[in-house]
Structure formats: structure tokens, C-alpha cells
Amino acid sequence: MIDTQTCLSRHLHPSIDISKWQRTVDLMSQLFDSACGTIVQFRQQEFNAVVASLNEGNFLQRDSSWPWEMKSFCRTIIETGEGLYVRDAPNEDKWKDADPVKDGPVRSYLGMPITWPDGTLFGTICVIDTKSSDYQSNQIELLEQFRDMIDADLRMMFAYEEIKTLALTDEMTGVSNRRGLKVLGAQRIKDAKRFGLSIGIAYLDIDNLKALNDEHGHQAGDVCISTLAQAMKNCCRENDIIARLGGDEFVVMLLTDTHDHLQVLCQRLENEFNRLCSESDILSDSGISYGYCCRHGNHPISLDTLIEEADRSMYKHKKAKKPEQYDTEAQ
Ligand SMILES: Nc1nc2c(ncn2[C@@H]2O[C@H](COP(=O)(O)OP(=O)(O)OP(=O)(O)O)[C@@H](O)[C@H]2O)c(=O)[nH]1
Incomplete structure (x- = not known):
């Protein structure tokens, strides 16, 4: 607007x-x-x-x-x-x-x-x-x-x-889409350099969304995706960029001065998502996996590389939660 x-x-x-x-x-x-x-x-x-x-x-x-x-x-x-x-x-x-x-x-x-x-x-x-x-x-x-x-x-x-x-916006959740993240993110990378701050990316992925879709229908899956977007809106600051990359994958991009801040934020996001889900019978078993990375603005790095790194970190978290499934898939 x-x-x-x-x-x-x-x-x-x-x-x-x-x-x-x-x-x-x-x-x-x-x-x-x-x-x-x-x-x-x-x-x-x-x-x-x-x-x-x-x-x-x-x-x-x-x-x-x-x-x-x-x-x-x-x-x-x-x-x-x-x-x-x-x-x-x-x-x-x-x-x-x-x-x-x-x-x-x-x-x-x-x-x-x-x-x-x-x-x-x-x-x-x-x-x-x-x-x-x-x-x-x-x-x-x-x-x-x-x-x-x-x-x-x-x-x-x-x-x-x-x-x-x-x-630039994801229609279902109202947060940025991948294009929006690229447009807004480019400015944040410049800001990080100018203000001597770090760029942080938190990567979030819903666990077992396919099973939720299969059991309760696609609409329940949509509600779960929107609930994660809501949890992110509740926890993030106005200047943070919240984006849905597609499917059940989201990122938050923010400027920060400490790496620890990202762990605290991700934990807060998970707690808020769990809190919102606990209010719904269908979503009560839902959960998320997350990962993050952080780079000082003075180190030239592309947004894509940061996202890939945060994705890998998320993947480790997911794998640790259900090693059987991921080890089988890797074979
Ligand atoms: N309801 C709904 N489902 C979606 C949407 N976009 C993607 N999906 C489904 O979400 C699922 C995501 O797949 P994955 O992330 O690979 O699998 P998952 O079941 O969440 O399992 P893990 O991520 O390994 O925990 C797929 O089954 C997609 O079809 C959407 O907009 N709405």
C-alpha cells in the first residue's frame, strides 16, 4: 500500500x-x-x-x-x-x-x-x-x-x-515471497555494511506437513503454514524480513550484533508456534525444525549463500529429530 x-x-x-x-x-x-x-x-x-x-x-x-x-x-x-x-x-x-x-x-x-x-x-x-x-x-x-x-x-x-x-508478497500468509526477500534483502545487506552489523538468517521448516495433509486434508496443511507465519509475525520486529520461500519453508532475515540472538529468536519462534498449535486439535502435534547462520556485513556474501547455509543448519536439526527417516533416505 x-x-x-x-x-x-x-x-x-x-x-x-x-x-x-x-x-x-x-x-x-x-x-x-x-x-x-x-x-x-x-x-x-x-x-x-x-x-x-x-x-x-x-x-x-x-x-x-x-x-x-x-x-x-x-x-x-x-x-x-x-x-x-x-x-x-x-x-x-x-x-x-x-x-x-x-x-x-x-x-x-x-x-x-x-x-x-x-x-x-x-x-x-x-x-x-x-x-x-x-x-x-x-x-x-x-x-x-x-x-x-x-x-x-x-x-x-x-x-x-x-x-x-x-x-513481492505470498498471498496465503501475507509475508514476503522469495522475490520480496530478494528485493528487501538486498537493502538489508547494504545496511549491515553501513552500520557495521551482521546479517542473520533463520530458516524454519514445518515437520511432517505431508502427513498432516494426508490425514486432515490440504486445508489443515494451509492452516498450519499460516500459523507458522503468524508465529513469526508475533515474534519478529518490524524491520525484520519474514518470507515464505515456498511450501512449508520460511526465513527471517534480520540485522543483529550477536550470533546468540538468532538461537534465542528461533527458540522463541518455536515456542510461539507450539503455543498457537496447542490451541487447535488438528495442529496439536505439529512442530518445526530450524537452523540459522550469521555473517558480518563487511564480509561480502550473497543472500542465496546465506539462505543455503541456514537451510543446511535447519536440515541438521531436522535430521537429529528423526535420524531413522533421514538416514534411510540418504542410502
Ligand atoms: N497444505 C499445503 N501443503 C503444502 C503447500 N505447499 C507444499 N505443501 C506440502 O507440504 C509438504 C512438504 O514436504 P516436506 O517438507 O518435504 O515434508 P514434510 O512432510 O514436512 O516432512 P519433513 O519436512 O521431513 O518433516 C509436501 O507434501 C507438499 O505437498 C501448501 O501451500 N499447502
């Missing part, structure tokens, strides 16, 4: 062509013969100009901000959710004492609300001038067209994030 509180002028979104927004506001100032065309985001009690027209004489710059508390035209649009046209602000009782008029150059304002696809307000698109104005209805319609274009871009941004989430 998209964070609608992210400042778009400082954190450009890959789905948005900001040069198109810039061209739009430049055109606005030309077509309205105005001092300023701008697209403004409202977030965290603050207004921020995502783009501002580059014409000479524009008093507003990209990334300029002003607070909600200030009496501003954009604030009125956010409060009412409707467009606003003020032709001659110094001569209108309601506007003559507004800060941009009283202490600033603003004489005329035409603005419309821009809406996120979930219905909340993104901000405004506006034409601001240092002289009074008398725009015609087709000019107002033109601004509505520009507004619709920006609304459509925001819909695209939502869709992009939704598709990205779907591509």
Missing part, C-alpha cells in the same frame, strides 16, 4: 513522470498568463509545492512549504473539498487579511482539489496571480482537465504499488 503521507517532492515515485507535471504547471502559467502554476500536496499539517511553474516572476518554488495554520486558499480547498476561485483577493472581505494577500503578492487564485484513489485529498492544482483575474469558463474547464490528468497519475501510482505488493 502506498503511504499517502510521503512527501512527493522529496521522494519521487517511479510511476510518476514528474517532468510531465512540470510541463503541466508551466503550460498553466502560460495559458492563464499567471505568475504561478503549481501542484500542491497536503500532508502532515503542511502544504508542499510538488512542482511550481518555472516562468520568470514566479514567487513560489518547487518544494516550498507552508503550515496548515496559515490562512491560505489551498487550506480552504482541503476544508471544503471543492474548487475555489478568488478573482480579486485584496478587495474581498474574506481574503484581504489572508497571509499570502496581506503579507505576500497574491491577488487572484483558482484552485481545485486533487484526490487520492481512496477518496482522501492529495492536495490542490492551482493558478495563482499577482494581478486580479477574470478567467472564462473554458479556462476553468481546462484546469479541470489538468486536474483529471493528475488524478489519473495518482491512480496509476496506487495500481503500481498494488502490483508491486502482489508480486
Whole structure:
């Protein structure tokens, strides 16, 4: 999901062509013969100009901000959710004492609300001038067209994030899938190096899931898999990456400063899984095997190698639990 509180002028979104927004506001100032065309985001009690027209004489710059508390035209649009046209602000009782008029150059304002696809307000698109104005209805319609274009871009941004989430998330459990782990994990490896920490991988595998499927049906197996995901969500920190690699195999990737931390975490995960399973008749005999590995961020190592190592460590644990089965298989 998209964070609608992210400042778009400082954190450009890959789905948005900001040069198109810039061209739009430049055109606005030309077509309205105005001092300023701008697209403004409202977030965290603050207004921020995502783009501002580059014409000479524009008093507003990209990334300029002003607070909600200030009496501003954009604030009125956010409060009412409707467009606003003020032709001659110094001569209108309601506007003559507004800060941009009283202490600033603003004489005329035409603005419309821009809406996120979930219905909340993104901000405004506006034409601001240092002289009074008398725009015609087709000019107002033109601004509505520009507004619709920006609304459509925001819909695209939502869709992009939704598709990205779907591509990187395991549908059944809501944790990352293997692709998600690769994308998020690459950043964690960089972080480990930068902060002088170690990367830890814990590898978890459900015991005897096949038998559970055979005895109680595939749905019971699904519940068991989801229960392990839940146990991991309950025990891990927000910054840890939880991923389902496939089937009944999961990993947690985390930054840590001690190897011992991983043993403690795995033990906690096992206890939590057992606790959740003990609440269900079908899952009461379920268990997990785990293994882990840890490498300092300064030692270049691939995520795949770390996962393989943690998998081998898990395999040892599993083999120790049921040596007969694994020794027979090896022969
Ligand atoms: N219900 C369910 N079963 C799955 C899913 N994905 C994989 N499985 C089954 O989970 C089983 C996992 O196999 P293994 O890990 O090799 O075997 P296991 O029975 O868990 O035995 P050990 O790991 O040796 O303890 C297989 O029978 C798969 O068919 C799933 O999404 N849902």
C-alpha cells in the first residue's frame, strides 16, 4: 500500500513522470498568463509545492512549504473539498487579511482539489496571480482537465504499488515471497555494511506437513503454514524480513550484533508456534525444525549463500529429530 503521507517532492515515485507535471504547471502559467502554476500536496499539517511553474516572476518554488495554520486558499480547498476561485483577493472581505494577500503578492487564485484513489485529498492544482483575474469558463474547464490528468497519475501510482505488493508478497500468509526477500534483502545487506552489523538468517521448516495433509486434508496443511507465519509475525520486529520461500519453508532475515540472538529468536519462534498449535486439535502435534547462520556485513556474501547455509543448519536439526527417516533416505 502506498503511504499517502510521503512527501512527493522529496521522494519521487517511479510511476510518476514528474517532468510531465512540470510541463503541466508551466503550460498553466502560460495559458492563464499567471505568475504561478503549481501542484500542491497536503500532508502532515503542511502544504508542499510538488512542482511550481518555472516562468520568470514566479514567487513560489518547487518544494516550498507552508503550515496548515496559515490562512491560505489551498487550506480552504482541503476544508471544503471543492474548487475555489478568488478573482480579486485584496478587495474581498474574506481574503484581504489572508497571509499570502496581506503579507505576500497574491491577488487572484483558482484552485481545485486533487484526490487520492481512496477518496482522501492529495492536495490542490492551482493558478495563482499577482494581478486580479477574470478567467472564462473554458479556462476553468481546462484546469479541470489538468486536474483529471493528475488524478489519473495518482491512480496509476496506487495500481503500481498494488502490483508491486502482489508480486513481492505470498498471498496465503501475507509475508514476503522469495522475490520480496530478494528485493528487501538486498537493502538489508547494504545496511549491515553501513552500520557495521551482521546479517542473520533463520530458516524454519514445518515437520511432517505431508502427513498432516494426508490425514486432515490440504486445508489443515494451509492452516498450519499460516500459523507458522503468524508465529513469526508475533515474534519478529518490524524491520525484520519474514518470507515464505515456498511450501512449508520460511526465513527471517534480520540485522543483529550477536550470533546468540538468532538461537534465542528461533527458540522463541518455536515456542510461539507450539503455543498457537496447542490451541487447535488438528495442529496439536505439529512442530518445526530450524537452523540459522550469521555473517558480518563487511564480509561480502550473497543472500542465496546465506539462505543455503541456514537451510543446511535447519536440515541438521531436522535430521537429529528423526535420524531413522533421514538416514534411510540418504542410502
Ligand atoms: N497444505 C499445503 N501443503 C503444502 C503447500 N505447499 C507444499 N505443501 C506440502 O507440504 C509438504 C512438504 O514436504 P516436506 O517438507 O518435504 O515434508 P514434510 O512432510 O514436512 O516432512 P519433513 O519436512 O521431513 O518433516 C509436501 O507434501 C507438499 O505437498 C501448501 O501451500 N499447502
